[in-house]
Amino acid sequence: MFLQNLASWIAFSLAVPLAAAFQKNHPSKNDRGPDQVIMDTDMILLDDPMALQVMLEWERVQEDKTQLKAVNINADSKYSAMMTWEILKYYAPDKYNGHDKLPVGLRRPVTDFKWNPTTFRDLYGPKVDIVGEIASKIGADWSGSESDVEEKTEDPVKVYEDMLEKADDQTVTILSIGFFDNLYEFMQKHENRELIKKKVWRMLVMGGDKTPSGSSHNFYAREDGHPDPSNEAAKKTAFVFNNWPSEVPIYFSGLGKNELVGVRLLEATGLDQDPIRRAIVLYNEPSELLTKEKPVHSCPDVTLAFAVGDVDEEWFEDLNPHGKLNMIEKNGEYDGSYEWDDSSDTKNNILLGVKSGETKDFEGKSLKLPDEVGRLVDTFVLKAAQDAAH
Numbered sequence: 001m002f003l004q005n006l007a008s009w010i011a012f013s014l015a016v017p018l019a020a021a022f023q024k025n026h027p028s029k030n031d032r033g034p035d036q037v038i039m040d041t042d043m044i045l046l047d048d049p050m051a052l053q054v055m056l057e058w059e060r061v062q063e064d065k066t067q068l069k070a071v072n073i074n075a076d077s078k079y080s081a082m083m084t085w086e087i088l089k090y091y092a093p094d095k096y097n098g099h100d101k102l103p104v105g106l107r108r109p110v111t112d113f114k115w116n117p118t119t120f121r122d123l124y125g126p127k128v129d130i131v132g133e134i135a136s137k138i139g140a141d142w143s144g145s146e147s148d149v150e151e152k153t154e155d156p157v158k159v160y161e162d163m164l165e166k167a168d169d170q171t172v173t174i175l176s177i178g179f180f181d182n183l184y185e186f187m188q189k190h191e192n193r194e195l196i197k198k199k200v201w202r203m204l205v206m207g208g209d210k211t212p213s214g215s216s217h218n219f220y221a222r223e224d225g226h227p228d229p230s231n232e233a234a235k236k237t238a239f240v241f242n243n244w245p246s247e248v249p250i251y252f253s254g255l256g257k258n259e260l261v262g263v264r265l266l267e268a269t270g271l272d273q274d275p276i277r278r279a280i281v282l283y284n285e286p287s288e289l290l291t292k293e294k295p296v297h298s299c300p301d302v303t304l305a306f307a308v309g310d311v312d313e314e315w316f317e318d319l320n321p322h323g324k325l326n327m328i329e330k331n332g333e334y335d336g337s338y339e340w341d342d343s344s345d346t347k348n349n350i351l352l353g354v355k356s357g358e359t360k361d362f363e364g365k366s367l368k369l370p371d372e373v374g375r376l377v378d379t380f381v382l383k384a385a386q387d388a389a390h
């Protein structure tokens with residue numbers, strides 16, 4: 001088995017016990033079947049395609065443990081769906097080469113929205129920079145017709161309904177690396193939350209990592225990357241967290257915010273056809289720094305997707321159940337800011353962390369965690385590309 005080739009962990013120095021209530025309610029991984037992952041994603045910039053790449057590699061190497069069941073796009077651009085299919089085709093040609101092989105949800109009405117590289121600047125990476133549009137360029141290689149995208153995708157609420165109804169109890173992981181419109185609409189329609197309580201094991205959310213308070217892009221922004229002036233996005237986020245059944249844990253995380261991934265894939269030779277490698281190049285193309293620095297990207301979304309596959313909990317753990325994350329309401333409005341309430345009896349909002357210790361990366365070199373988690377993920381991204389090319 002793939003993971004058994006990795007060096008064993010030594011010298012864990014940090015082991016914070018879980019809250020008793022959490023242990024009682026939450027079945028251990030050994031009690032459950034395979035992890036059925038629904039990826040809820042904006043799928044526009046570089047990080048979410050790379051997170052999909054990572055999920056497909058986990059599925060390949062852990063077929064009995066991690067299974068991707070749907071990509072539910074929290075955006076309405078047809079190019080996001082087309083890019084998704086192109087990545088599925090390249091990374092899992094035997095399983096997903098065809099739009100009907102894996103459900104893809106896309107918001108309605110379907111549009112031809114593209115990022116505008118001259119107006120959007122990535123404020124969250126290690127360098128503030130103009131980034132290149134990738135979705136339409138990677139999506140252009142998909143073999144189907146643009147006009148068929150609406151017919152070949154489904155409404156994201158229906159994807160949630162279908163996938164949750166089919167799943168075994170407490171086996172579903174929702175990986176939330178986009179915004180919250182899809183879940184908001186699903187929860188509006190299913191007010192009793194029965195499907196979530198019965199089928200969902202956990203939700204992992206990109207954001208909410210700062211304590212005791214903070215704000216997160218995914219909690220307040222729109223598809224175009226800018227804050228929603230009407231604050232509707234933040235209101236939907238607050239609804240999801242406020243109405244989520246407390247017995248189904250939400251893991252919050254911004255892991256990898258300062259990490260670089262894609263470095264080794266970009267430097268690799270013989271992988272020019274790889275859609276993720278091409279996306280890295282396109283993303284960095286407008287940058288005048290391209291010739292001076294390595295074009296790389298900071299990717300908490302990718303690191304979180306990597307954490308999903310850590311079903312043996314080698315690298316990631318719920319380091320400290322910090323209590324409950326509350327969205328802050330001011331005069332009946334939300335703006336995406338939150339605070340962690342340590343006094344709450346509800347312990348099922350968890351801050352996901354990286355264990356301290358030594359391990360080996362996917363090139364076999366020793367590294368120390370948590371400091372070098374970026375290198376761990378980066379070598380996995382390269383491994384995924386190398387495996388797909390063979």
Ligand SMILES: [Ca+2]
Binds near residue numbers: 041178
């Ligand atoms: Ca994202």
